[in-house]
Amino acid sequence: MSVHVGEAATAPDFKKAAHVLLGNTQIRANVRRATETIRNKRALVVGEMPDWEQLRDSAQQIKRRVLASLPGYLEQFEAACTAAGGQVHWARDADEANQIITGIIQSHKQTEIIKVKTMTSDETRLNVALEAAGITPWETDLADLIIQLGHDKPSHIVVPALHKNKSEIRQLFLEKMNLTELGDKPEDLAAAARTYLRERFLRVKVGFSGANFAVAETGSVCVVESEGNGRMCVTLPDVMITMLGIEKIIPSFNDLEVFLQLLPRSATGERMNPYNSIWTGVTPGDGPREFHVILLDNGRTKVLADPESRETLHCIRCAACLNTCPVYRQTGGHAYGSIYSGPIGAILTPQLQSMEHSQSLPYASSLCGACYEVCPVKINIPEILIHLRGKVVRNGDAPMGEGLGMKMAAFAMSDGSRLAGAQKLVQLGHTPLEAIGLPGWSTTRDLPSIPKQTFREWWNKR
Amino acid sequence: MLISLFVACYNDTLFPETGKAVVTVLERLGHTVEFRQAQTCCGQMHYNTGYRPEAIGIMKHFLEVFRDAEVICVPSASCVAMIRDHYPKMAAEAGLEAEVAAILPRVFEFTELLIDKLGVTDVGATYPHAVTVHTSCHSLRSLHIGDKPQRLLKAVKGLTLIELPNADQCCGFGGTFAIKNAEVSTAMLNEKMNAIAQTGAEICTAGDNSCLMHINGGLTRLDAPARCLHIAEILAQ
Numbered sequence: 001m002s003v004h005v006g007e008a009a010t011a012p013d014f015k016k017a018a019h020v021l022l023g024n025t026q027i028r029a030n031v032r033r034a035t036e037t038i039r040n041k042r043a044l045v046v047g048e049m050p051d052w053e054q055l056r057d058s059a060q061q062i063k064r065r066v067l068a069s070l071p072g073y074l075e076q077f078e079a080a081c082t083a084a085g086g087q088v089h090w091a092r093d094a095d096e097a098n099q100i101i102t103g104i105i106q107s108h109k110q111t112e113i114i115k116v117k118t119m120t121s122d123e124t125r126l127n128v129a130l131e132a133a134g135i136t137p138w139e140t141d142l143a144d145l146i147i148q149l150g151h152d153k154p155s156h157i158v159v160p161a162l163h164k165n166k167s168e169i170r171q172l173f174l175e176k177m178n179l180t181e182l183g184d185k186p187e188d189l190a191a192a193a194r195t196y197l198r199e200r201f202l203r204v205k206v207g208f209s210g211a212n213f214a215v216a217e218t219g220s221v222c223v224v225e226s227e228g229n230g231r232m233c234v235t236l237p238d239v240m241i242t243m244l245g246i247e248k249i250i251p252s253f254n255d256l257e258v259f260l261q262l263l264p265r266s267a268t269g270e271r272m273n274p275y276n277s278i279w280t281g282v283t284p285g286d287g288p289r290e291f292h293v294i295l296l297d298n299g300r301t302k303v304l305a306d307p308e309s310r311e312t313l314h315c316i317r318c319a320a321c322l323n324t325c326p327v328y329r330q331t332g333g334h335a336y337g338s339i340y341s342g343p344i345g346a347i348l349t350p351q352l353q354s355m356e357h358s359q360s361l362p363y364a365s366s367l368c369g370a371c372y373e374v375c376p377v378k379i380n381i382p383e384i385l386i387h388l389r390g391k392v393v394r395n396g397d398a399p400m401g402e403g404l405g406m407k408m409a410a411f412a413m414s415d416g417s418r419l420a421g422a423q424k425l426v427q428l429g430h431t432p433l434e435a436i437g438l439p440g441w442s443t444t445r446d447l448p449s450i451p452k453q454t455f456r457e458w459w460n461k462r
Numbered sequence: 463m464l465i466s467l468f469v470a471c472y473n474d475t476l477f478p479e480t481g482k483a484v485v486t487v488l489e490r491l492g493h494t495v496e497f498r499q500a501q502t503c504c505g506q507m508h509y510n511t512g513y514r515p516e517a518i519g520i521m522k523h524f525l526e527v528f529r530d531a532e533v534i535c536v537p538s539a540s541c542v543a544m545i546r547d548h549y550p551k552m553a554a555e556a557g558l559e560a561e562v563a564a565i566l567p568r569v570f571e572f573t574e575l576l577i578d579k580l581g582v583t584d585v586g587a588t589y590p591h592a593v594t595v596h597t598s599c600h601s602l603r604s605l606h607i608g609d610k611p612q613r614l615l616k617a618v619k620g621l622t623l624i625e626l627p628n629a630d631q632c633c634g635f636g637g638t639f640a641i642k643n644a645e646v647s648t649a650m651l652n653e654k655m656n657a658i659a660q661t662g663a664e665i666c667t668a669g670d671n672s673c674l675m676h677i678n679g680g681l682t683r684l685d686a687p688a689r690c691l692h693i694a695e696i697l698a699q
């Protein structure tokens with residue numbers, strides 16, 4: 001089995017990537033402006049909910065229940081979806097998922113598909129696999145279209161092109177859509193994209209989507225979005241394919257009540273998404289005639305197996321943790337080397353990949369706790385980051401010298417007299433901390449001068 | 463009241479004035495302070511960096527040293543957060559649940575101790591300076607300290623309190639984060655320093671010398687006018 005998460009296995013480590021991005025003032029300004037706007041909108045619509053905390057608790061309970069009996073819920077979903085005329089496929093990893101999807105498209109002798117935003121297809125690098133098989137994927141979500149046209153990478157979970165501003169997008173459209181003129185208002189850009197996409201919506205026979213939720217009880221699939229392009233993708237084509245991570249299951253239709261309140265408010269600061277598409281199998285004479293669901297594992301069962309971090313799978317991909325994260329706000333999403341960026345990316349990517357790559361991600365946080373505070377499903381991200389740091393240490397992958405420094409420090413802290421001894425060394429200028437690598441500190445910050453007397457020395461002479 | 467001071471290892475070594483100030487304030491209020499010589503550290507650096515077994519060892523030592531202390535005063539919100547949030551989990555692993563449960567209600571961060579336990583807001587200090595408060599992430603999100611520092615500072619004679627914009631933003635310290643990701647940490651620090659500059663305050667205070675060491679290190683490097691000072695050192699004036 002080969003689990004891969006986009007191109008995370010070959011991405012530079014966080015520190016190196018952050019170094020480059022910190023030098024890009026345009027991206028930083030774009031990210032700051034965009035996250036600030038969404039944060040403020042979110043705060044407003046969350047603040048008006050008297051039962052926000054209860055909703056978060058309910059969501060956490062529902063997700064816990066799902067994860068406690070995931071196989072059962074998945075089978076229930078499969079049975080219900082099949083009974084409604086859908087076809088369910090199980091994919092162990094990215095390659096298997098891509099093969100299944102390519103096979104379905106080829107069996108219909110089609111050479112193009114229309115897609116609406118799916119993170120899992122970025123995870124499996126579906127577009128690359130499709131192109132290799134001679135199939136053209138057309139992204140229809142506006143932001144994904146911008147990414148696709150610019151051969152760019154998504155930098156945000158909800159707003160993939162968040163790092164681009166209006167004038168950059170206008171330039172891109174002018175060039176890639178062969179336009180001679182184009183206004184620079186959001187409406188102008190949306191109109192250009194609409195013209196470009198409409199023709200494809202009407203022509204292409206196979207649609208592809210991700211899913212926000214899949215209901216075990218009814219076999220229904222739910223996609224929420226703002227533009228309506230998703231609605232076209234899931235209704236116009238003859239054949240519809242939906243891929244979702246196995247953790248997207250919720251037990252019953254009623255549970256949507258909780259999540260459809262939490263998700264839009266957390267994600268875009270809207271009370272409700274403009275488009276909520278929920279469909280169940282196939283309905284003769286209405287919408288696609290064939291419906292396939294791919295249930296993707298790609299490392300998720302391993303995450304599930306670890307009780308200390310399994311709540312990572314609660315995530316509903318709202319990106320509230322990104323928008324509030326002071327680290328993300330400095331670097332933007334590209335520093336995380338994965339389609340999953342920000343705090344959730346820092347815990348999800350390394351776990352999906354069995355800690356084999358992305359070792360730097362658990363350290364890409366000051367543990368300030370802002371992510372945990374906003375997370376609508378109450379994932380204790382700082383705690384999981386610490387847990388993953390422990391894994392890095394236990395695997396022997398922590399930087400050389402760090403382990404020794406920590407052992408020395410732990411010895412010093414084992415008793416007051418030993419600490420006093422270590423303090424003497426610090427006073428004499430042999431600070432053991434420098435062995436762990438304080439140089440990074442001193443480039444931009446003065447170290448405090450070492451006092452002549454420690455507190456305990458003062459106390460003893462008192 | 464007999465108050466046992468857990469000064470915190472880095473205050474002991476790098477910021478002894480903070481410990482002295484705590485002693486001054488508590489004695490001025492008529493309490494007796496003791497300092498148990500065997501004390502060392504709360505284990506936060508080890509825990510947060512992924513060295514859990516070492517952190518458990520340090521926790522055991524803490525529990526031993528302070529087992530029979532009536533009230534433990536800690537002039538470091540992040541150490542209190544470590545004890546409250548993480549000791550219970552480590553205790554389960556080390557079979558020390560009862561010991562940890564018994565000690566938790568007796569551990570107070572310095573401003574918590576003054577307001578919640580001792581019921582004081584006016585500690586009789588005079589400090590004729592313009593001051594702004596940095597709310598450390600641990601005091602904000604773990605201790606839920608609210609406006610306790612502000613209430614104490616408002617009672618200080620001559621002190622002008624100025625609100626810090628975007629006070630809920632992390633300053634970028636984050637323990638080993640400040641070293642492992644020094645550049646991002648510095649970018650975050652720059653925002654914090656800009657916010658401090660906007661207030662025009664002479665002093666930026668907090669209940670954590672860890673953040674303050676980072677912020678002050680940046681301020682002095684840039685020759686900025688403001689300086690950092692632990693809240694105990696203001697209240698001791």
Ligand code: SF4
Nearest residue numbers: 315316318319321375
């Ligand atoms: S971790 Fe929580 S806040 Fe972050 S994207 Fe997932 S659900 Fe949203």
